[in-house]
Amino acid sequence: MQKWMSSALPTPKLSRRRFLAATSLGTAGLLVGCSDRAEQSATTETTASSDVIATDLNAFVRIGTDDKVTVIVKHLDKGQGVTTGLPTIVAEELDADWSQMATEFAPADVKRYANLLFGVQGTGGSTAMANSWDQLRTAAAAARDLLVRAAAAEWGVPASEIIVASGLVSHAGSGKSSGFGALVAAAAELEPIEKPTLKDPADFSLIGTRQFRLDSAAKTDGSAQFTIDIVRPGMRYAAIAHPPKFGAIAASFDDTAARAMPGVVDVVEVPRGIAVLADSFWTAKQARDALNIEWDESNAETRGSDALLADFKALAKADGAPRARDDGDVETAFANASQVVEQTFELPYLAHATMEPMDCVVELAEDRCDIWTGSQIQTLDQGAAAQITGLPMASIHIHTQFAGGSFGRRAVPDSDFVAEAVTIAKATGGAYPVKLIWTREDDMAAGRYRPMGYHTTRAAIDEAGQPIAWQHRVVTHSFMVGTPFESSSIKDGIDSSAVEGAAQVPYAIDNVRIELQLARVGIPVLWWRSVGHTHNGWVAEVMIDQLAHLAGEDPVAYRMELLKDHPRHRGVLQLVAEKANWGQPVEEGVFRGVAVHESFSSYVAQIADIRIENGMPKVERVVAAVDCGVAINPDVIKAQVEGGIGMGLGAFLREAVHLDDGVVREQNFHMYRPLRINEMPEIDVHIVASGEAPTGIGEPGLPPIAPAVTNAIFAATGKLITRLPLGDQLREA
Amino acid sequence: MKYEFKVNGESREVDVPGDKPLLWVVREDLGLTGSKFGCGIAQCGACTMHLDGQPVRSCSLPISAVAGKSITTVEGVSSPEAMAIREAWRDLDVVQCGYCQSGQMMSATALLEKNAKPTDEDIDRAMAGNLCRCATYHRIRAAIHSAAEKLEA
Numbered sequence: 001m002q003k004w005m006s007s008a009l010p011t012p013k014l015s016r017r018r019f020l021a022a023t024s025l026g027t028a029g030l031l032v033g034c035s036d037r038a039e040q041s042a043t044t045e046t047t048a049s050s051d052v053i054a055t056d057l058n059a060f061v062r063i064g065t066d067d068k069v070t071v072i073v074k075h076l077d078k079g080q081g082v083t084t085g086l087p088t089i090v091a092e093e094l095d096a097d098w099s100q101m102a103t104e105f106a107p108a109d110v111k112r113y114a115n116l117l118f119g120v121q122g123t124g125g126s127t128a129m130a131n132s133w134d135q136l137r138t139a140a141a142a143a144r145d146l147l148v149r150a151a152a153a154e155w156g157v158p159a160s161e162i163i164v165a166s167g168l169v170s171h172a173g174s175g176k177s178s179g180f181g182a183l184v185a186a187a188a189e190l191e192p193i194e195k196p197t198l199k200d201p202a203d204f205s206l207i208g209t210r211q212f213r214l215d216s217a218a219k220t221d222g223s224a225q226f227t228i229d230i231v232r233p234g235m236r237y238a239a240i241a242h243p244p245k246f247g248a249i250a251a252s253f254d255d256t257a258a259r260a261m262p263g264v265v266d267v268v269e270v271p272r273g274i275a276v277l278a279d280s281f282w283t284a285k286q287a288r289d290a291l292n293i294e295w296d297e298s299n300a301e302t303r304g305s306d307a308l309l310a311d312f313k314a315l316a317k318a319d320g321a322p323r324a325r326d327d328g329d330v331e332t333a334f335a336n337a338s339q340v341v342e343q344t345f346e347l348p349y350l351a352h353a354t355m356e357p358m359d360c361v362v363e364l365a366e367d368r369c370d371i372w373t374g375s376q377i378q379t380l381d382q383g384a385a386a387q388i389t390g391l392p393m394a395s396i397h398i399h400t401q402f403a404g405g406s407f408g409r410r411a412v413p414d415s416d417f418v419a420e421a422v423t424i425a426k427a428t429g430g431a432y433p434v435k436l437i438w439t440r441e442d443d444m445a446a447g448r449y450r451p452m453g454y455h456t457t458r459a460a461i462d463e464a465g466q467p468i469a470w471q472h473r474v475v476t477h478s479f480m481v482g483t484p485f486e487s488s489s490i491k492d493g494i495d496s497s498a499v500e501g502a503a504q505v506p507y508a509i510d511n512v513r514i515e516l517q518l519a520r521v522g523i524p525v526l527w528w529r530s531v532g533h534t535h536n537g538w539v540a541e542v543m544i545d546q547l548a549h550l551a552g553e554d555p556v557a558y559r560m561e562l563l564k565d566h567p568r569h570r571g572v573l574q575l576v577a578e579k580a581n582w583g584q585p586v587e588e589g590v591f592r593g594v595a596v597h598e599s600f601s602s603y604v605a606q607i608a609d610i611r612i613e614n615g616m617p618k619v620e621r622v623v624a625a626v627d628c629g630v631a632i633n634p635d636v637i638k639a640q641v642e643g644g645i646g647m648g649l650g651a652f653l654r655e656a657v658h659l660d661d662g663v664v665r666e667q668n669f670h671m672y673r674p675l676r677i678n679e680m681p682e683i684d685v686h687i688v689a690s691g692e693a694p695t696g697i698g699e700p701g702l703p704p705i706a707p708a709v710t711n712a713i714f715a716a717t718g719k720l721i722t723r724l725p726l727g728d729q730l731r732e733a
Numbered sequence: 734m735k736y737e738f739k740v741n742g743e744s745r746e747v748d749v750p751g752d753k754p755l756l757w758v759v760r761e762d763l764g765l766t767g768s769k770f771g772c773g774i775a776q777c778g779a780c781t782m783h784l785d786g787q788p789v790r791s792c793s794l795p796i797s798a799v800a801g802k803s804i805t806t807v808e809g810v811s812s813p814e815a816m817a818i819r820e821a822w823r824d825l826d827v828v829q830c831g832y833c834q835s836g837q838m839m840s841a842t843a844l845l846e847k848n849a850k851p852t853d854e855d856i857d858r859a860m861a862g863n864l865c866r867c868a869t870y871h872r873i874r875a876a877i878h879s880a881a882e883k884l885e886a
Contacts, residue, residue: 078830219828219834441773
């Protein structure tokens with residue numbers, strides 16, 4: 001059965017690096033909108049259940065004879081709302097009615113569906129809107145032009161006299177009108193224009209107003225399909241035993257008991273552990289738990305959290321840290337300072353802990369491999385599957401599914417759980433479709449955490465209270481080393497993802513030094529919602545607040561003065577201060593903290609109102625202001641900021657992954673405890689009116705909450721929290 | 734072992750090990766996938782169903798304990814409270830990733846079925862067992878209040 005798998009296949013295997021280089025596209029070579037229509041193998045499809053014929057007018061816009069407009073969504077929707085935001089852009093330029101809009105996830109196809117900022121098909125860095133804005137406007141405007149010309153030809157009227165509004169194409173002079181569906185067949189026969197005229201933003205009617213989420217209906221009646229819900233004919237379920245310590249491997253195993261369990265189909269060894277296949281996931285899990293495995297831990301990471309922190313602290317004292325930024329003369333400035341504040345900051349590993357654990361369905365045949373998963377970087381997952389199976393890239397078909405959360409977790413440079421599922425399918429000879437599901441314990445202990453960090457900082461003011469020196473040394477570890485992203489993200493020892501939000505500290509300070517020491521740790525880490533900003537934003541915004549305190553200045557006024565050259569920072573800070581009535585008296589017992597931070601080219605300021613109750617901060621209300629350029633769908637933007645605040649607050653209060661001699665301590669939600677509803681503050685989000693190109697919003701709402709609350713706690717208690725999570729620190733004081 | 738119970742009003746029989754959790758029976762053997770697996774230890778609420786009208790964490794309930802009883806899942810829940818909750822969820826666009834929302838709505842429906850006008854504290858108590866990693870709590874709270882108001886009107 002496995003014979004064909006081992007036979008030589010004609011396709012050359014590309015190393016991942018070569019593969020990236022081969023697929024990476026410069027902007028000049030990018031295919032936009034309609035221009036690649038000819039490359040598509042099929043432009044029409046008939047749905048099985050009716051006589052509706054749907055026609056692709058280009059790579060992104062499909063219109064049915066029933067007038068339904070399906071937007072082909074090249075990005076993963078993991079909750080951030082791209083299946084609403086991207087159709088909003090299309091509906092606007094197409095002059096469609098919102099009620100006729102639908103979505104479908106794009107196949108894995110880097111030629112048509114690359115993220116224009118990555119060069120590969122993938123979602124992350126809050127780039128979905130930024131990279132799709134021009135592309136989808138152009139695609140939709142081109143599709144609209146095709147419909148208009150088709151109508152003009154059919155009605156024998158000048159195209160210039162035709163108007164399109166709310167999904168209706170009409171000509172006043174002749175009284176003719178039509179929906180899109182009746183025109184699409186003729187439209188598809190016309191040659192699309194390369195550069196259609198885009199709308200004047202002043203004429204936007206959908207963009208900037210609330211459109212209902214297109215995924216709300218399916219996600220509120222149980223019908224929305226996630227990877228875990230996929231069923232394929234003859235499918236078997238896989239559960240896998242991973243080594244308890246990172247870097248360990250199976251030395252030997254005894255599967256007698258597992259194989260004896262009714263329903264168990266196979267037990268296979270793969271590079272990442274021992275997988276059990278069964279006719280139900282429950283059986284697979286029970287049998288997995290019955291495996292007797294001897295682990296070889298000779299190359300495992302065996303340090304615990306305390307030992308790692310000690311090593312990080314030693315590294316912070318080492319000389320020769322690479323500098324991400326070195327303005328002016330920091331040493332002289334400190335020597336001449338009026339007052340200096342020094343602080344160290346500690347941050348733990350954080351788990352993404354998506355509600356849907358990692359899962360993947362693989363169907364492997366001789367000539368193709370189908371993968372169903374919430375793929376966040378389709379091109380890399382496709383490449384990994386091609387390498388494992390020996391099939392050409394074009395034979396790896398990824399069916400992107402709604403992801404039950406990701407926060408970065410499903411974008412894994414080595415494809416992690418996707419590769420694991422494909423190796424299991426390969427090890428079973430492709431005999432049946434395989435659905436791999438990780439239990440929560442598997443998910444918690446399998447790594448890819450937000451890296452632990454230790455920061456040392458020093459900042460100084462002069463006699464007038466103005467900051468004159470700022471030094472920030474980051475000690476953490478990199479998730480870029482050894483990945484396809486290494487060459488683009490690490491230069492001269494500086495991993496940009498580790499210093500982002502620190503190196504760009506926006507305040508007008510003449511002498512600034514930002515340094516990075518990268519530790520070598522065998523704990524696999526990854527981007528976690530807002531990435532480096534999760535730690536650097538906290539440290540920077542706590543430190544500037546400390547300087548304001550030292551100078552005896554109001555924290556908002558102090559920042560405003562130092563942000564003279566940063567109008568968008570100022571804009572959100574001013575708006576949040578107005579909306580929160582900053583400077584006005586607050587209720588007795590309420591204390592306030594503020595923070596402003598830019599991440600992923602979006603700007604967010606927050607003011608947190610807290611009370612201290614039983615030694616814990618109760619965050620009662622957060623007012624936020626955001627500038628993410630043109631607000632495509634304001635309600636989705638607000639939702640993302642609300643969610644970012646909730647997630648960031650949970651991390652601040654309680655979340656941490658600890659290691660005991662290399663073994664993850666927090667195995668499930670009773671120990672790793674994200675925010676719950678009783679801790680969620682009232683949130684009031686305001687959006688800065690902007691004509692700038694849209695930027696991301698999935699991540700930027702998160703970084704300001706931890707410093708805003710830290711600063712509020714300092715205002716309330718005089719205690720500066722410099723170690724996360726907060727836990728019981730206020731009670732201990 | 735064979736077990737008979739009602740699901741969304743219909744009698745169903747399954748032949749599975751007695752320790753197989755209700756969640757996996759409903760998902761795998763009955764093909765109703767709206768209820769989700771999140772933790773397996775009754776800590777997240779993604780698997781919430783109603784057992785004889787009471788919200789339960791089906792991931793930790795062995796099928797042997799369900800025999801002869803009546804189960805309602807998100808696919809079949811249809812009380813006026815359930816309809817109001819669903820409508821409010823849609824009006825306020827509560828969902829983000831959506832994975833936990835079946836469980837959230839089942840808990841919220843059970844709350845309204847018992848308590849027509851819950852306070853914030855009532856909501857906290859009834860909903861604190863349901864995790865949402867997207868932290869849609871702000872809107873969940875508002876949607877429950879909104880559903881209660883609509884039912885009252």
